[in-house]
Amino acid sequence: MPRTTPTDFLALLKVLRNHGVDFIVVGGVGAVLHGAPVSTFDLDVVHSRDDANIERLLGALDELESYYRTQPEKRLRPGASHLSSPGHQLLMTRFGPLDLLCAVGRSRDYTALLRHSVEMLIGQGVHVHVLSLETLIAVKEETAGDKDLATLPILHRTLAEKSKP
């Protein structure tokens, strides 16, 4: 993997929005947008897997010059069948790592998550859907990997502070 690919979260999200891609920001970037003091080096999103959205997503990924970061030397590009599949697509783009997730937690896909998301202005007039902090916590508790367990206390405390009048 090239170590010089500069990460630019806003630029990444802007390209996705400019192509009209339906997606929800989850993971570390979602947590930060809710005010949690955590850090991450990739952008995790759950995308809608309907056919029209897959087409829009392919356009965005083309502009982002994306390829699978698991085999960077091959520069394999995702196709419609990959993006429609239930697997996760771990990509490198010209604005840094992008993880396209078909679902998170206990098989919660875009349709199931959308009603648990909030719209946020993240700069330069860009609005994105972000998974609610409550649901972000629930999803992490469902998967409960080591990384999630380390982050959960911060998310719980952020939610508690946020809920204070």
Add this chain to the structure above:
Amino acid sequence: MPAQTWLCHNPTMELQPETAPGAPSISEDGVDLTLIRWMLSLSPAERLEVLQQFVTSVERIRAENDAD
């Protein structure tokens, strides 16, 4: 380095609001509440900028180390 870590670098700490006297700064489970309060005082766009600054700093350090 793990994909997700604690956000320990805080280049704009001077913007952090004063904590009310008596309010705990660290929770019982060791979470720095002052960082959370500071982040909550920012807009989502500003929070993303904080994260971006952190990542950019780390990337710059990595690049400098690679050049050595």
